[in-house]
Each structure stands twice: as C-alpha cells, then as structure tokens.
Amino acid sequence: MRVTLGGALLAATIACSSFAHAADVAAGKQKAEVCAGCHGDNGISQMENIPSLAGQPDQFIQWQLVYFRAGARKNEQMQPIVEQITNEDIRNLGAYFSSLTPPKPPADDDPDLSKKGAQAAVGRRCASCHTDNFAGTKAVARLAGQREEYLVKALHDYKAGQRVGGGQAAMADVAYPLSDEEITALAHYLAHL
Structure with a gap:
C-alpha cells in the first residue's frame, strides 16, 4: 500500500509542478x-x-x-x-x-528530382526519426515544407560536422555519405511535401 501511495504522491507532485511551468x-x-x-x-x-x-x-x-x-x-x-x-x-x-500553421509547400516544379529525393529519404531512413510525413516530433525537426535552400545548408553543415546539438551524431552519420546530388534531391523533396 505504501508503494502505491508513494507513487500516487509522486505523480501528483509532478503533475502540479508541470502546471507551475506551463x-x-x-x-x-x-x-x-x-x-x-x-x-x-x-x-x-x-x-x-x-x-x-x-x-x-x-x-x-x-x-x-x-x-x-x-x-x-x-x-x-x-x-x-x-x-x-x-x-x-x-x-x-x-x-x-x-x-502556428506550418508553411504551405510550393508547387513541385521538378517531380523527377522529388522522386530521387524520396528514394534518398527511404535509403537514409529519415522517417524513422522525422516521422512518416516528416512533420517531426518532440525534439526532432519538422522537415516538410521547410525552405529548400535551408535544408541543403543544414545537410551540408551536418555532413561537414559544423552543426551540433540534439541528434547531431545521428544526423552526421546520415548526412556524411550523401552526395551533393542526393542532398539537393532530398532537400527538394522535403521542401515540396
């Protein structure tokens, strides 16, 4: 009974403290x-x-x-x-x-490049962290609809080891083997989702 009461008190304390920092x-x-x-x-x-x-x-x-x-x-x-x-x-x-409502992606002006980007996303298992629709979750970034040139820059920064924080190790591991062509295709695909 004490364990149950202690657990209940701990849960109540955590719940109340989260309201103080809402x-x-x-x-x-x-x-x-x-x-x-x-x-x-x-x-x-x-x-x-x-x-x-x-x-x-x-x-x-x-x-x-x-x-x-x-x-x-x-x-x-x-x-x-x-x-x-x-x-x-x-x-x-x-x-x-x-x-806030995420940005509305621009019309895809290069579906063939998006197809290559989609293949790169599957090959690098991007959805395993960024979710199936690339909306991100918890501490993982939303990629869908992000600015294309920013995605290119971010991937190059991860590849070069210039960007740190959060999933840096995982992102460096994913980005390092990407070719410039794959980075361009992946960024195009994600920006137009």
Missing part, C-alpha cells in the same frame, strides 16, 4: 516579435537560408534555443538574442511557434 503562448507571441525580422511573420521565413519555425515541434524549438544560448550552435544574428532570453521565454517561444 508555457504561455501569448507571452511567446510577444517575445517572438523580434524573431519575425528573420524568421518571418507567423514563423514563415521569406529569407534565404533562414528556417521557417511555424509548426516546428515545441521541444525542438526549445532545444535549439538552449543550444544557441549555450554556444553549442553558433549564429551571429542569434547570439545576442538568445543571451537575453530566460528558460520561461524558451518554453513560451516553443509553445508559440509549435502552435
């Missing part, structure tokens, strides 16, 4: 105003090599902000911003961006 989407939206300059209104980037954040999984956004703030990921534009955010801001930004 994310505030409205506060995240307000904090994200500075993000719109690069990541676009409603988290949909219009700038080359800048990712769209709309619809990214909450935990993924949070972890990337933590990596930037800790200096594990480096970016000249991000560093001064992340130095000013708190853990609460990070939770709120994750909740806000994950609540």
Whole structure:
C-alpha cells in the first residue's frame, strides 16, 4: 500500500509542478516579435537560408534555443538574442511557434528530382526519426515544407560536422555519405511535401 501511495504522491507532485511551468503562448507571441525580422511573420521565413519555425515541434524549438544560448550552435544574428532570453521565454517561444500553421509547400516544379529525393529519404531512413510525413516530433525537426535552400545548408553543415546539438551524431552519420546530388534531391523533396 505504501508503494502505491508513494507513487500516487509522486505523480501528483509532478503533475502540479508541470502546471507551475506551463508555457504561455501569448507571452511567446510577444517575445517572438523580434524573431519575425528573420524568421518571418507567423514563423514563415521569406529569407534565404533562414528556417521557417511555424509548426516546428515545441521541444525542438526549445532545444535549439538552449543550444544557441549555450554556444553549442553558433549564429551571429542569434547570439545576442538568445543571451537575453530566460528558460520561461524558451518554453513560451516553443509553445508559440509549435502552435502556428506550418508553411504551405510550393508547387513541385521538378517531380523527377522529388522522386530521387524520396528514394534518398527511404535509403537514409529519415522517417524513422522525422516521422512518416516528416512533420517531426518532440525534439526532432519538422522537415516538410521547410525552405529548400535551408535544408541543403543544414545537410551540408551536418555532413561537414559544423552543426551540433540534439541528434547531431545521428544526423552526421546520415548526412556524411550523401552526395551533393542526393542532398539537393532530398532537400527538394522535403521542401515540396
């Protein structure tokens, strides 16, 4: 009986403590105003090599902000911003961006390239982490509908060992053997999903 009561008390304590740290989407939206300059209104980037954040999984956004703030990921534009955010801001930004509608993918102007990209995605088992529809989950990025040139850059960065954080080891292992042609095809396919 004590084990059951102790377990129930532990579960109640965890449940109550999670309410104290619940994310505030409205506060995240307000904090994200500075993000719109690069990541676009409603988290949909219009700038080359800048990712769209709309619809990214909450935990993924949070972890990337933590990596930037800790200096594990480096970016000249991000560093001064992340130095000013708190853990609460990070939770709120994750909740806000994950609540937004993901970008609508552009019309596929090269279905043959997408077919090659789909084959590369199957061959590299991308769906095993990023899910079958490439919407991401938990701390794993959404790839579907992401900016094509950003996906190319990210894959090249993983391949070269220049990008760290999160699934870096898995991504480096996946990206390293990719040819430039496979990277181009894979990025095209994912951007048009």
